[in-house]
């Protein structure tokens with residue numbers, strides 16, 4: 001009897017594995033033809049977990065993990081100031097990754113991001129993008145979403161309202177044209193901001209100002225608030241630097257060690 005039961009169980013497991021592969025192939029096709037459409041459809045339809053795990057935005061991290069639905073509501077702009085977050089309050093076992101500036105543009109970074117399917121937001125400056133727009137368009141076509149990090153990467157707290165607004169609005173307008181999507185999330189250079197920055201960001205159409213709660217830096221992880229590992233809702237900061245591969249590995253190892261997965265900032269900050 002035990003042998004029969006084991007055999008039956010094996011057939012069931014194989015069937016589920018086969019279905020998962022089919023779903024993944026289907027999702028890969030969807031993602032290729034229309035990344036944004038595939039992504040929003042999968043989330044809004046609240047599909048069963050077997051299909052949701054095939055979401056190309058979560059890729060290799062999501063295999064065998066249950067579907068996650070954004071459970072955070074971004075506060076509205078109040079008194080003409082955008083809300084500020086350094087992490088996202090969530091009960092889901094997710095973390096978020098933002099990669100900044102765009103100074104070092106290596107094939108390593110292109111290949112790793114495309115292969116891993118980790119959903120990332122890129123906080124870029126015009127001064128870096130203008131040198132090599134196709135590089136970032138290639139990242140975008142593999143799923144990355146480009147957000148606002150100002151035109152010239154200046155410390156905004158040294159600028160008046162008009163100049164802060166120029167730094168933020170010009171970046172959003174330029175990227176809107178270049179990437180066919182105007183940024184909605186703003187990260188100030190150096191994490192440095194004041195109330196004027198929050199107002200300028202709101203006036204430029206940004207919905208939120210974010211900083212970070214952990215970093216992948218110099219090939220290892222750095223945590224804030226005395227933490228020794230990633231916690232749900234952490235926003236991790238990384239950069240396009242020569243050590244990209246080491247930083248990205250440190251990040252992925254930390255995500256795995258904490259039993260978390262990467263989710264898209266844009267999904268949680270609607």
Ligand SMILES: [Zn+2]
Pocket residue numbers: 100101149153188189190
């Ligand atoms: Zn920066």
